[in-house]
Structures are given as structure tokens and as C-alpha cells.
Amino acid sequence: MKAATTKKERVAPPPATPMDDKVEELIDFIMKHCLWQFHSRNWDRERQNEEILKKTKQLLCGEPVDLSTPSDRCYWVDAVSLVDAYRERYTWINAMSKDELAQLIDTLKARLDYLTISGSLNEELSDKNY
Amino acid sequence: MPHHEFESSKVIPERKQHVVIKGKGETIADALPQGYLNTIPGSISERGCAYCGAKHVIGSPMKDVIHISHGPVGCTYDTWQTKRYISDNDNFQLKYTYATDVKEKHIVFGAEKLLKQNIIEAFKAFPQIKRMSIYQTCATALIGDDINAIAEEVMEEMPEVDIFVCNSPGFAGPSQSGGHHKINIAWINQKVGNLEPEITSDYVINYVGEYNIQGDQEVMVDYFKRMGIQVLSTFTGNGSYDGLRAMHRAHLNVLECARSAEYICNELRVRYGIPRLDIDGFGFEPLADSLRKIGMFFGIEERAKAIIDVEVARWKPELDWYKERLMGKKVCLWPGGSKLWHWAHVIEQEMGLKVVSVYTKFGHQGDMEKGIARCGEGTLAIDDPNELEGLEALEMLKPDIILTGKRPGEVAKKVRVPYLNAHAYHNGPYKGFEGWVRFARDIYNAIYSPIHQLSGIDISKDEVPTDSGFLTRQMLSDGNLSEEVRNSETLRQYTGNYDSVSHLREKEYPTFEPKAAAGA
């Protein structure tokens, strides 16, 4: 049981970039359709965001994706699903260069990390145990 | 933070921290209520206790088990026959419940001997059942009975039986959620890994956080079987005790209700390296996406796709019939925990409804993050609404329907808001493609009930038409529809059967050649 008084330190949101509107669309999709970003602890959220968006980036950029472990496959299926939806719903993404895509996903990740981890108001994220 | 203060809760100002309205452009980093804190005494909350969270919600759906509560009879009686979690073994766990019947003398002198007698008696009365779960209650926790020791003793004397002990007294936590947690951890610590299963497929999952409400699990397992996937265990609806002891051998944990069962998935990942895939069994698109992901994980995506194609073709025209008629209708969502996020977005997308509020009885902040992330601007989010707040919110939001529990549903009835049972369902199951149409049908039937329409008429004041002997739901729902929709030849109302589940139990499934054999 956590005490009502514990307040976690919150980090300021990342600075705005020209890609913001696009990133917000992508974020909104994740928020409304995905569950993987909402594991219950900080360390899990960090890993989920990192691994799934890494594979998302690789898929978008046409790079090879490591599928050697069950965990990799699990991150990968969420990434495939996300990439397919992005390509279908946000067709502008299909016109982007590799560099732009890489930057887009980096920005997306920074924003997602903020919303779900560093800027999250969820006081249970830092609990030591499950 | 866009907190909302209810008039009725001004005298308990800490409640303000539990209520937010998601404003324009706001995210979950701006708007999130407090959650899972101790309840304010006397506030008339809807929450239950940690005993019921453990025994009633998660333990009892296990189907081949003697579920015995160590305490006075009340806890057992009260949590018996108040759920619709069925099982394919003639509902053994619904029909039979056991109490050690602790009385005053046991409180004074201890109840361990009584417990042991009970265990032996119960196995004797039901000789075909060799598995047991014992649940501690407030009384036996406070007198300090060592239930584990008694269970060990019996298992030594009766090697054919296996006993699980769950120490989760009613007071252990702010709500039933404390009990969900305790039983998750107790199960993995005591039971997982001590039985080796027979593996019959290359693709093996645990289906976790699924309680087979009105057959939800059986509908989902049908899809898995059609894909050639072995469901090693279900935690816990329609699940078997020994299956759940073998959870460590699955390749993937497929998680539905993260609120009640993410703990065991997290532990299974840490201890056994089994990945956790969160899915949504509700709604066409989320379900299709979920099945596809599971298929992809095993490299059998085409099997998933074949099922999705068949099911969508069969049921989509029926879902859309309801969607046309539910467009813009306002919904209050007041489930226990996970359904607030399972449903929040998809009932807007796929049924055209407008979610005006999301409440949770026992959810944590994580559930509200998911829920608020998935709902639109202006949505009212309340953590553990109490009686007066619930009423005040109904007054403020004037919803067309509320999805909540039986008792708050009765409160809503009085203020003329139709209710649908969010926990046990009206005429479920609601999971699966057909289930989702059943859900839409039930919502439609509630909102367009001619009786509900009558309840708004005051015969002492209102002009009452004297030339109409009846109204139908469609007379109420179709007035503003376009000709095209009304006369559509593709859209149709639900055409399934009253019982959409039992036939699955007799179904034959295709056999898929194992990879090893295929390669040989």
C-alpha cells in the first residue's frame, strides 16, 4: 500500500520540434490502440518503449530485425502491428526518408517516455515489487 | 490538474484528487486521478475486500477445485452465486463452496484442528476432486491460524491431493485489488513449476486474466484452438488447477485483465523468460489485431487471418446495424478495473457511442492512465466513486446508459438511466466477434426500451397519446435514420442463438502437423 503523500519528481516535457503534430498523431494512435506502453513499473515501461520502438524504427526503415529470442518476437509483433497501422492511416509516413523516419521515431519515443514514464503522474511506477 | 469537486464531497476534500475531467489538449501527464488509496470510511464506496478479490474473483473460477474459506460462514455465503463465471465441467465451482464454519470457541482456542477436519471431510464428500484452495479470512488471519502448516500436513497424509493456500484476509488492502495481488503472487510462489504438462502443440500459451464470464474464455479459446495453439492454462476462468501449475512451460503469456493478473505475467517473465503480450478480446479491430499478433508470434499469422476474415464477414453487418442506431448515445463506464480501458475507445469507434465518463471501483492509477489515454476530451474520470458522487455525476452527464454493477444499476434505474451489467453482463458473452455484437445488441435493447421511454412520462401532467398501444425499439431508434440505412439490405440485427457458447464444447478442431514431424 502506498502512502498518499509520496509525490514523484516530474521531468519537464521534451522541447517542441517541427515534427510535433505528426508525432502527436502517432502518439494518439498508440494511446488509443496499444497496451504495451502501460506496463506497471518504470523499468518495464522503459524496456517496452525502447524495444518495441526500436523494432518499429527498423521495420519502417527496412532494416533487419532481431527475432532470436521469444522476447524479441513479442516486441516485434507489437511493432509490426504498429507499423502496419501507421502505414495505412498516416500515409505521409510512407514518403519519408530513412533519416526522417529515424528522427520521427526518436522524437516519438521521447514523447512517449515523457507521457508514460518521466512525466507520468502514476505513483506506483517506482514501486520496487510487482 | 483539471480536478473536479463534487458538491456532495466538499466535506471530504481529499476526494477531489480522485476526480478529473480530461480537458482540451490534455494528456495523461496532465490529468490523472489518485487511485488505490485507503477508502474514506462512511463514504459509501462500492469497493469489496481483499478476501473477495482473491477467493471470489480469481480463485473460484478455477473449475476443478474445492474452494474452502477458513472462517465463519458469512464470507463464503456472501461470495457464492454472485458471479456468472461458468465452466465446462457443469459449473462445479459455481455450485459448491465450502466454509470451515469458525465459531466463537475456535476464535478463543484456535481453528487449525477444525480446518484439518474440514479438509478431510470435503475431500471425502467429493472424492472425484483432488485439488483444493484454502482462503484465509479476517477472523482466521487475526487469530493467527497457520493454514500453510495444516495444508502441508494433509498433503503428507494424503499424497493424492494438492492444496493451495491463499492468505488474503478482507482487510489486506484498500479494495479487492489487494486480493488479486496476493493470490497472483501466492500462486506463482507455491504452485507454478511443480507439475510438468503434456505439450501437444508447437504453439503454447497461457491465457491470463480471463474469467470466463458467460463463456468469454471459451469463445477466445475456440479461436486459439482453430489456430492450432495449445492453451496450457487459463488464469483462471474455466481453468484447471493442474494446468495452472504448469504455466512455466508456455511460450507466451496472453494477458487480458492486466489489472487483476499482470503480477503473475510479470513474475513469469522474470522467472521463466515467458514474454507478456497484452491483448483486447473486446471489439472487432482490437480482437483482430490481438489474434494476428499471437499468430505472428508463432509464425502462423495466416491462420489468424483466416479466422478474422470469416468472423468479420459473418458478424460485421450485425455490429453495424447497431452502430447506426447507437451513434452519439452517451455512456457512463463504471466497471471494476480493466473494462474501463478495454471498452473506452472501441465502443466509440465500433458502436458509435460517446463515452462521457470512466470510473473504476478498484483500479489503480495505471488503469486510469490507460482509460484516460483512450477516451476523448471532456470525459469525467472518477476513482472509486461513492454513492452520492455517482448520482451527482449521473445528474451532470445525463447519460443514455450506464455500464456498471448490479447494485449501482438499481440506483441508476431510479433516476431513469438504463443499466447494463458490466461485470457479469446481461446476455453475454461479450468477448469475441459474436460477443461484441451481443454487447451492442444489449446496449441497444437497454437504450431503446419502450418501458424506459414510458418511465419518463408523468401521467398527471403530460399529454399522453391515447392512440398508441405499443412502441417498438425500432420505432424509437429509427426515426432519424436515413432511408438508406433504414432499408439497408446488408445490415441486420443479431442472428445468433440465445446460448452461443455450449456448442463450442462439442466442437472438433483441425489437427496441425507439428513442426518437428513436418521437418522429419
Add this chain to the structure above:
Amino acid sequence: MSCEIKEKDRVGTVNPIFTCQPAGAQFVSIGIKDCIGIVHGGQGCVMFVRLIFSQHFKESFELASSSLHEDGAVFGACGRVEEAVDVLLSRYPDVKVVPIITTCSTEIIGDDVDGVIKKLNEGLLKEKFADREVHLIAMHTPSFVGSMISGYDVAVRDVVRHFAKRENPNDKINLLTGWVNPGDVKELKHLLAEMDIEANVLFEIESFDSPVLPDGSAVSHGNTTIEDLVDTGNALATFALNRYEGNKAAEFLQKKFEIPAVVGPTPIGIRNTDSFLQNLRKVTGKPIPQSLVRERGVALDALADLTHMFLAEKRVAIYGAPDLVIGLAEFCLDLEMKPVLLLLGDDNSKYPNDPRVVALKENVDYDMEIVMNADFWELENRIKNEGLELDLILGHSKGRFISIDYNIPMLRVGFPTYDRAGLYRYPTVGYGGAIWLAEQMANTLFADMEHKKNKEWLLNVW
């Protein structure tokens, strides 16, 4: 051929017939106007009881919890009661009566509820609610003692003890109905009205069956007021219809104010209703009017159509509240039926000496068993493993699967009856109740005959 009374010989309970004491106290609490009880214990002790009330009545009733959590269980939770009273009174301005209902946990940790009430009376109520009439009433109902039945009995006594005053003795009677339904209260009030007797009905729960109104203003709550409760001390006599659900209050009034107590018989069936009316006549001097002679005649007319032809010899098992079970058994005997198994769900030591039980033991001319501290396994095991043959089961909904699985027709009666619509609306007491019970039993048997094709053609002519 004999009637045997015994205790269940197992220690454990497989499928309990009763819940525990706090549920009974909560049922009393919702019968009182402007009253919300606080159950001092874990939240489940309230949440599930509210749920079962709402399942039975298809209505919601307000009850609060002190929400005992871990810290309270370890360090004592009197503070939770203080806070609960404050929060409840602050948010519900109409509340005047607040029973504080204990549970197993708070009795075991030894919270001094009486002490807390004293403290609140001298502190919080004077300081913060000085202009308000507020009654805090301790009800000690540990779950490991008795059952929901004794909890009800204790709570009625505690309420009466708190309020009753003898100021202006009058000609009213106190009518303690026991744990009954709105339909019963309506029937009892009808009998009293025909007798022209004024009564103080504890509890006025006809209003549990509440409407949906166009303005959304209706709520379900009992209507017994503080004035009614105070007035119990002025009565001419107290009629406690159920020996185990109200007798304690009747005894209290007798001891304290010398108000004569008439205990039972539960007016189920013609004969017991006759006794009730006779007792009323004796105590009040009011004659039994022709209207009731006629009403009784209508009932007898209805019963005569059923008894010899359909009900005679039918073997019945009955379970539930003791007064109900015994009353039903007596009525069944009058109807030529054979109650063969009576199950009483708790271990009250008074059952064997209950004059009605003694009369059964002395007079029943076939094998009848009465099992105390019984659970549903006492019924099911006899059917499944010991060859008990039954034609009918009478009891509440928690036993429904026995009826379903063994194909034995069952009439839902008592509390709770959530798997049948609207039963709370109909009486089991009085002449009206006799008609309802007999006809429902007959119709239940008829439906079963047709369902099983067991001489279903019999009803071609009747």
C-alpha cells in the same frame, strides 16, 4: 416412524444456508427511516450484503462501511468509526440513526465500539452536529456467533432498547414481523386493519418495493420512524411473530416496561393465522370481523381444491429461517403433505425445545428429520447418496442447483429469492399467504408434471 432432531455430524459447511450476523443487523438498519448503518469491518461485509439485498429486492439500499484496512486490523480501528460517523453525517443531512454494526474482525481486535459512541456523543455530535438529532447505536454482531437470524434478533432488540420510552401508554400493539418481505407486511397490516387494531409495525418495509418515478426521486428505504421506535414503550402488548427474529426485543419490552409479549406462532397457514387473530382478539378485546371469516373461507375454498387431489403425500424438504421452516412444515402437514426434512442453518440451542418442534416430535406419524446447523450438503447428500426421494423443495435461491441437478421442483420462499421475479411482493403469512403458498406449490408441481410428462394429462380436467 418418528421425528428426529439432530445436529449435522460434519464440522464443515458445504454450501451454507445462512450468512452471518452482520447481515441481519443490516437488514434491520435499512428498515428504519433516516438511518444508514455503518458496518465496522472489512468492506466485503457490506458490499456483498448490499448486493444480496439488491439481488432479492431488485433495489439498492444504503449502508456504509468503516473500511477496515491493514493498519486498522493491526493497531485498532476505532478511529475509522469516528471518521465514518463524521463523513456520513456530513454528507447525508437527513440521517438521524446510525447503527454501528460490528463484525468478526473488529470483535476479535477488540475495538470498543460502545466507548467510541460515548466519545462521539460527548464530542463530535455536540461540537459539530449540535442542532441535529443523531442516534448512534452499537450492535455487536460478530460473525462467529449465531447467524443472520440471530443478528437480526440482536439488532431489533438494540434499536428498541435505544429508543423505547414509556410516556403515554396507548392501545397500540407492537408488531415485530421478523425478517419478512414487503408482501408480508402488507398482508399483516391488512389483517390488523380488518381487526381495527392500531399497530406499530417493526419494520415498515412495504416501501422496499419502490417505484420508478418520472422525476427520478424514488428511493428504496424502510419507513419506521424514530417516533415509532420511541412509541414501542407505550404499547399494550408486543407480538413477536417469529420466535427467533424479534423475540429479544419483545422480552426486553416485557422486562423493562412490563409490556406483555406474545411470541409466535409465525402466522403461516390457516391454523397459525387463526392463532394470531385469536391472540390479537384476546389482547385487544377486538372481535374478529366477518370480513376475515369470509377471507379465511376464500382461502379454505382454494386449499380444498388442491389438498386431496394434488398435494397429499407429497414429500417435501424445507430449509431456511427457522420460523419460516417450521411454519411451512406445519402448513404442509395441514395440507396433507409430508415434510420429511427440515434444515435449520445455525446451531441455536433453543430449537430442540421450541414447542412447535416438540409437537412435531410427538405427533408426526412418518419419518421426519430436523437437522440443526445444517448446510445444503445435508440435503444434497441425502438425495445423491442416501436415496432420499422428494417431490418438492421449499427454500431460498441459494439452493437452486439442488433442484436443477436432481430434477426436483422447488418453490422459492424466504430470503433471498433472486432467481425468481418479484416474490418479495407476495405474502407467505396470513390467509393471503396461505393461498399464495398452496397455489404456488401446486403450480410448481403442475409445471414439473408437464416438464417430466408425469401424468401431465391429469390436468386436462380439474
